Amino acid sequence: MREYLKRLPSQVQELIGLAGDIAEDMNARAYFVGGFVRDLILGANNLDLDIVIEGDGIAFAEKLSKSFGSKLICHRRFKTATVMIGPDLKVDVATARKEFYPSPAHLPVVSTGSLKDDYFRRDFTINAMAISIMGGNFGKLIDFFGGEADLRNKRICFLHDLSFIDDPTRILRAIRFEKRFNFKIEPKTLKYLKQAVKMKMLNKVEPQRVRDELILLLKEERPIKQIRRMQGLTGFDFIIPALSVSKKTYQLISSIEKVCSSHRIIGLWVVYFMGLIDALDLKQAKKVCDKFAFGKQNTKKIIASKRINRKFITSLGKKGIKPSRIFSLLSPLSYEVILLLKAKYNRGIIRKNIDDFLKTYSHMHLGVTGYDLQELGIRPGPNYQKILKKVFQARLDGMVKDRDDQLKLIRKIAKLK
Numbered sequence: 498m499r500e501y502l503k504r505l506p507s508q509v510q511e512l513i514g515l516a517g518d519i520a521e522d523m524n525a526r527a528y529f530v531g532g533f534v535r536d537l538i539l540g541a542n543n544l545d546l547d548i549v550i551e552g553d554g555i556a557f558a559e560k561l562s563k564s565f566g567s568k569l570i571c572h573r574r575f576k577t578a579t580v581m582i583g584p585d586l587k588v589d590v591a592t593a594r595k596e597f598y599p600s601p602a603h604l605p606v607v608s609t610g611s612l613k614d615d616y617f618r619r620d621f622t623i624n625a626m627a628i629s630i631m632g633g634n635f636g637k638l639i640d641f642f643g644g645e646a647d648l649r650n651k652r653i654c655f656l657h658d659l660s661f662i663d664d665p666t667r668i669l670r671a672i673r674f675e676k677r678f679n680f681k682i683e684p685k686t687l688k689y690l691k692q693a694v695k696m697k698m699l700n701k702v703e704p705q706r707v708r709d710e711l712i713l714l715l716k717e718e719r720p721i722k723q724i725r726r727m728q729g730l731t732g733f734d735f736i737i738p739a740l741s742v743s744k745k746t747y748q749l750i751s752s753i754e755k756v757c758s759s760h761r762i763i764g765l766w767v768v769y770f771m772g773l774i775d776a777l778d779l780k781q782a783k784k785v786c787d788k789f790a791f792g793k794q795n796t797k798k799i800i801a802s803k804r805i806n807r808k809f810i811t812s813l814g815k816k817g818i819k820p821s822r823i824f825s826l827l828s829p830l831s832y833e834v835i836l837l838l839k840a841k842y843n844r845g846i847i848r849k850n851i852d853d854f855l856k857t858y859s860h861m862h863l864g865v866t867g868y869d870l871q872e873l874g875i876r877p878g879p880n881y882q883k884i885l886k887k888v889f890q891a892r893l894d895g896m897v898k899d900r901d902d903q904l905k906l907i908r909k910i911a912k913l914k
Contacts, residue, residue, distance in 0.1 A: 498628050499636030501537050508586060509544065512561075516548060516588075517631035519560045525552025528612060528627035528639065535623050538648055539678070546588040549615055549627065554578065554592030561590070576609070594618065613641050620667045621674065621686075622647045622654045651680040660686075661693035665702050668693060668731060669710040676722040690730065699735035707735060708789040715766035715773075721750050724773060733773075737785050741776050749775055752840040760836070767795050768833045771802045772840065779803040798831045805838070813838075814847045820858055821890035827854045863889055864900035865907065873904075875911050884910050 502513060513529075520527035528549050529537075536543035550557045555571055558578035562569035568581040576592035595610030595618065612627060619625040622644040629637045638645065647654050653675050661667055668690055675682050682690065693699075699707060714723045725747070727733065733740040750772045757765055774782060782803045786796040812818070813826055827835055839851045865888065867881045875881070888906050891897045897906050907913075 498537075498638050502628070502630075502636055506544075508583065509546070512546070512565075512582065512586075512588065513630050515564050516557075516561060517635065519557060519564070520550065520552070520631045523552055523557060523560070525550050525557060526612070526629070527551075527557070527631050528629055530615075530627045531619075531624055534626045534628055534638075535644070535648065537628075538626075538645065544586060546586075548588055548590050548630075549593050549612060550590060551593045551612055554590050558590040561588070591615075612639065616641055617656060619656060620660065620664070620670055622656060623652075623674070625656060647683075651678065652683040653680050653686060654683045655686045655689065658689055661690055661698060662696075665693055665698035666706050666710045668699060669707070669714055669727070672723050672726045672730060673710075673714045673717060676726055677717055694731050697734075699731065704788050705790055708791065711736075711770075711789075712766050715769045716764045718763050719754060720766075720769050721747065721754055724750060724769075736774070737777070737781060737788070739777065739781050740774060742773065743776065746773065746775060749841060752843050753837065756836055756840045756843075765833060765836065767791075767798055768836050768840075771799055771833070771837050774799075775841075777803075798833050801830060802834045802837055805834075810842070810847065813850055814842075814845070816846060818846075818850065820853065820893040820895075823850045823854055824858045824890075824893055827851065828859070858893055861889075861893060863892060863903060865903045869904065870907065870911075873907065873911065873913060875907075875913075 502510070505513075516527050528551075529546065530549045531547045533543050533546055548557075554576050555573060555578055558569060558571065558580055562578075562580045565580065565582050567583070570579040570581070572578065576594065578590045580588050580590065582588060593610050593612050593615040595614035616625040616627070622642045624644070625640075625642050626644040627639040629635060629639065642656055643654075653671050655661070655667070655671075671682055671686070671690060674680065714720060714727075717723055724742070728742055733742055750769060753768055753772045757763060757768065774785060777785065779800070782799055786799055791799065809826065813823065830838075835851060835855065839848060839855075842848055842851070863885065865885070867877070867885070870881055870884060871877060875884070884907060887910055888897065888903050891906055892903065897903050
């Protein structure tokens, strides 16, 4: 693994050297772990760095932070810390731990353990590998559970039979990794996954934990693959029993994918989620938002998408509609809701009007301000906003162009000579 590590950016290699020295000085052992190791072997770009310490992880993080002169965030209760090395680089540090689940689907009780203990608490073998970053063992791959072989054979394999009972969110994680890497969930793992689904284990987890996994799944580059697999393995009952995902739903999600691709954006999970629950009515959507606590802003976007009615769509699709009217319809909406509309109405006048708004109208500015109104002798007050709005509408509709035109219109509106 030494050759893999040598290909990393210089700042990461500096981090590795310092981390190894600090661990040796502390008489501790330090390892890169998790998805970083997996993706290093796969040749995928991933600088989400995780270090596990057999020893005092907090003390290690404090020394590493001091070496870089960087910000440190500690979670002493969980024996974890984050070192903010730079704007684009951070490292999560954890003390090697072991877990005990007091009951199915509940958060575990954590205590200090060995690296092997720490890895037994992981989700899948491909995420349960470590690389030593110190001393004579530098670059050595530690693979207790055959993760490297499962990577070669493109398998998603759990670590023990109670994996999906202990943490049912691993059901969604298995789907996410299977489709991301084009792997297969191996037969025994799939058998126990299906048993957990049959026991409705996803309904027994705290909704916020399911939400977090669902968001990660929808942030994948092409989440339609994961959504199709979910329909076959888990269904969508855990979101809300009323949710029905049809051919029409998949057509919309596919259209969302194309829209996001054309705008060169990925990770807009809320757009995909709005597409996924498109068949739900406003009341049902509110119930889902309340259940999963999506947060004020995302909930607002989801609910706004449900409030768009036939009258709105008819107005937006009118032949000869003025740009100012298009602006008044679309500007109150979030970027995500507008992208959803573009995906739903992906041809004809509505699509053109949305494109015009995104490419032109939303970037248009006036050449005048309230200061210009004051210079013209117009008394400050609510009238300023009304005047500037009228000028902006005229600017959108091509009735005025440059600053001189706008000042002339202001004089006319204010009845100035």
